[in-house]
Amino acid sequence: MTQALKEDLVPPRIGAPAPPATNKVPGAHATGKRVGAIAIGAGLIVVILVQLLPFYVALTTALKAKADLSSQWLFPMVGLYWGNFVTAISDGNILQAIGNSAIVTLFSTALVCALGALAAYPLARRQTTLNRAVLLLIIGLIMIPPLSILVPLYSMLNQLHAINSYWGIILVMTTAQLPLSIFLYSSFMRSLPVAVEEAAVMDGANLFQLLFWVVFPMLKPVTATVIILTGVAIWNDFALSVYVLTDPAVKTIAPAIGAFFATQSSNLGAAAAASIMGFVPVLIAYLFLQRYFIRGMVAGAEK
């Protein structure tokens, strides 16, 4: 695992590397420093162990049969028991839920990128009073907590027969993630030089050619950020999905695990197995695309 984790969480420090205080007088001061370093190291190890503990406990619980009452601290001694994963798949529909999540995340993320980039272009390049107001309004939408519009949204989706449909949840997820995408695309576009587009217009490019041949190819870095932020948010969504998707045939992973957990409170092993299967896809994506994950998050934070 450590091999994939490169030193790219944060861009390199500006200026010279931090000088350690070696030019100071050694002696009492140096031992104080060493004690401090040991304390910091110990604290870090504690935090890391605490962060790993729930994953470890889930693993030991998932790999033991229900009759095995040994402590969660202990790894199964008598051999690994896979029955809990079988239960999670057969009773909890976890594999189907992963498939549903893949469908919903794929289509929603594609829509968020496409509609976001299109919408951002006039907002970035034609900054009239109207367009500045539109952008502010869109950014303001980020503030609306999803649950605050649960009642009207649910009753509207119900009238549209969109409950338990892919298209319903895809449109809801797309709308929820679109404001952030428009903000990211428009700030990125504003940082691009206008000269390239002006040259294309001078050469007689129409709007379609300008967008697809000139502007969109320049958007790859910000698109990676949008895909990661949107993809993770939609894959993990529970607050709206749990109400919009109630049929096991269309349930995505978070509501599926929530429902399975609620019915399996006496069968903790199966609940643990379902949880592990639910985050493995994200874990794999994180390991392979870690560079992009962190860069995307940092890029957002630094704006």
Place this chain on the structure above:
Amino acid sequence: MTQATALASLSRRKSGKTGLRLRGGWRINLLYVPALLLFAVFTVYPLVSGIGFSFTDWDGYSPGRAFVALQNYLRLFQDATFRLVLLNTFIYGIGSTILQQVLGLALAVALDRPFRGRSAARAIIYLPVLVSPVIMGTMYYLLFQYNQGALNDLVVLFGGHRVAWLSDQATAVVIIVVVNSLQFVGISMIIYLAGLQSIPTTYYEAAMLDGAGAWQRFTGITIPLLQPAFATSIVLNLIGGLKLFDMIKVMTGGGPGYTTNSVSTLIGVTYFANQSAGYASAMGVVLFIIIAIFTLSLNALMNRRRLEQQ
């Protein structure tokens, strides 16, 4: 974190028309019409009709509903359950925010100096951010569980009696705050790490030449220059904590009774289980107003401080 940045730009205004001269003029604005249509149908219309529902006694399924003026809002003020849930919501929001800033900043400072295994440490601390809170909550539930939970095994090992961690209101609320903070502390850590990278090392060198100790350098240089990072991280954590939903649903289901609900989870229960859609709508309006007030006033505060410093 980008959400907070986006929100921060709400109050930032630039003047003067800039940009590209395009043929077609205003017609280029048609490009944002599809997005606006989605917002109109799935956000603005529900928001407005939700305000409408909040003035009725609608039960959520029957076609009829009567106008009851402000009755739902008056009921909110008299409802002891709602008062407790409102208090919980503030505890979830403010408690998580404080915990995440303290721990996130400490981790960022500790992980700023290079050492072996640093990137692995950062990656592990950040990992839970990417896991669905439903899954984190399920795994933490196993840990706090009464009969087989790892924590109670420790308690017994040291001669204590098993504790029903999640059956007591106060304990459960604290546990949810801690667990939510641990899950998302990676976000604050990354924001502060990025902030620390942007502080030129020459400042520290100059301070060391002047004989400033480590603590003095921290309070005199690091803290003031991290101001933008504080703003981003605090706004983001506060919004996340105030609308907390998933973790509560999985860890306690809002129980015992209604006592660990947040406004978000109570809206779902009021709408579906209690079939009081009008009352639930009023809660939704209140939740929206709370988050709007917090976000806008924090933004205003941060922007004023930024202006004063310039």
